[in-house]
Amino acid sequence: MKAERLVALLFTLQRRRSATASELAAELGVSERTMHRDLAALRDAGVPLWTEQGRHGGYRLVDGWRAGLDGLTAREAVALFALGAPEALAGLGLDTAGSAARAKVSAGMPAELREHAALVAGRFHLDAPGWFGGADEPACLSAVSRAVWTQRRLAISYQRKDKVATRVLEPLGLVLKAGVWYLVARVENAYRTYRVSRILDADELAETFDRPADFDLPTWWRASSATFEQVSRPVRVRARLNRPAVRGLRRVFGGEHLADTVLSLAEPDADGWALAELALEGGEIALGQLVALSPGVEVLDPPELRAALADIGTELAARNAQR
Numbered sequence: 001m002k003a004e005r006l007v008a009l010l011f012t013l014q015r016r017r018s019a020t021a022s023e024l025a026a027e028l029g030v031s032e033r034t035m036h037r038d039l040a041a042l043r044d045a046g047v048p049l050w051t052e053q054g055r056h057g058g059y060r061l062v063d064g065w066r067a068g069l070d071g072l073t074a075r076e077a078v079a080l081f082a083l084g085a086p087e088a089l090a091g092l093g094l095d096t097a098g099s100a101a102r103a104k105v106s107a108g109m110p111a112e113l114r115e116h117a118a119l120v121a122g123r124f125h126l127d128a129p130g131w132f133g134g135a136d137e138p139a140c141l142s143a144v145s146r147a148v149w150t151q152r153r154l155a156i157s158y159q160r161k162d163k164v165a166t167r168v169l170e171p172l173g174l175v176l177k178a179g180v181w182y183l184v185a186r187v188e189n190a191y192r193t194y195r196v197s198r199i200l201d202a203d204e205l206a207e208t209f210d211r212p213a214d215f216d217l218p219t220w221w222r223a224s225s226a227t228f229e230q231v232s233r234p235v236r237v238r239a240r241l242n243r244p245a246v247r248g249l250r251r252v253f254g255g256e257h258l259a260d261t262v263l264s265l266a267e268p269d270a271d272g273w274a275l276a277e278l279a280l281e282g283g284e285i286a287l288g289q290l291v292a293l294s295p296g297v298e299v300l301d302p303p304e305l306r307a308a309l310a311d312i313g314t315e316l317a318a319r320n321a322q323r
Contacts, residue, residue, distance in 0.1 A: 005030070009038055010047065013061050020058040138181055138196035147171045147204045151211060154185070157201040158194060169194075170209040173217035184217060184224075191220065235286050236263075237278040238301040245296030246274055252292045273298075287312070 008028055012019070019027075025035035039059060043049050048062035138144075140156075147154040148171045158165045169185035169192070176182075181196040186209075241249075246265070253261045266275040280286035287308055290297055294313070299306040 006038060006041060006045075009035075009042065013049075013059065016060075018052060018058040018060040024059070138199065140199045140202040141174075141181055141196050143202040143204060144171060144183055144196055144199065145174060147202070148174060148183075150204070151208050153205040153207045153209055155203045155205055156194070156199050159198040159200055164200065168205070172211065172215060175217070175221055184220065186212070191215075191224075193224065235280045235282050235302070235305070237280055237286065237290070237299060237305060239276050239278065239290070240273045240298040240300065241265075241276050241293065242274075242296035243268065243272045245293040246276075248293050248296075252289055 005028065009024065012024060012027060021035045021039065022032050024039075025032045028035070030038070039049060050060050050062055052058055052060065144154065151170075153168055154171050155168050156166070158167060167187060169187045171183055171185045172191070173184045174181060174196070175184060183194045183196050183199070185192055185194065246268075249262060250258055261279055263277040263279055264275075265277075268274045280289060286305065290299065290305070290309055291312060294309075297309075299309050
């Protein structure tokens with residue numbers, strides 16, 4: 001894109017004291033005619049270019065002037081400005097810093113590049129929370145985030161299913177997943193994950209800790225998530241689904257988890273029913289998901305889930321029968 005090429009040209013001029021149009025064109029992989037147009041575009045954008053005549057002449061930036069985009073590639077500069085500061089930064093206390101970074105990058109961009117970045121921002125938007133539910137609003141996120149930055153041990157009270165547990169842990173990182181914040185921490189030499197909204201109280205201790213040298217948050221999270229997906233879906237269900245139920249699979253289970261949930265799906269028969277094998281969570285969760293696919297679902301196995309679904313159908317029919 002031309003906007004990215006202009007930033008690349010700025011970086012090249014900052015690195016080289018002087019260069020001819022042909023040298024710049026060769027380095028950036030464009031024609032000399034295109035390079036002359038790009039140099040003119042930089043001038044029009046207010047970049048102070050000096051032209052030196054003679055055998056050793058060429059183009060250079062006025063002494064002392066810099067673009068203010070040092071260390072960023074052209075694509076990085078566009079992406080940073082276009083994305084701006086996500087709402088997630090506010091929860092970490094970094095919203096002001098994100099806005100300041102965006103302003104600095106913007107100030108170093110030519111006008112044409114700023115227009116291109118605004119164009120990108122107008123066409124792409126990140127909305128992290130899932131449907132039918134807002135994002136978590138964890139009261140202790142700020143305290144937890146501060147302990148992650150300072151590498152201080154954290155004493156927490158954590159709401160479990162039926163009781164409140166207390167822990168002293170070493171906070172290693174925060175993960176935002178579908179609008180929900182999770183804390184990854186080391187507890188007694190084992191890594192654990194805590195939903196931040198369930199942390200009732202968090203006290204930062206004076207004692208610091210050494211971060212494990214071999215711990216990488218994204219790598220650990222991917223592995224942990226894969227293990228959780230396998231463990232959290234212990235129920236294997238064989239069922240027949242009609243066409244509306246097949247179309248409803250994505251609505252009920254979500255596109256992100258569909259591949260892990262639908263283990264197999266055969267072609268529909270002459271009546272439009274397809275044999276499927278599903279991996280579901282146990283108990284009421286599996287039953288509720290199958291109800292959400294009704295009336296286009298027939299459970300073949302396990303028999304106890306088939307019976308439970310039939311009981312719900314009988315109760316619904318009785319409750320909603322005409323009087």
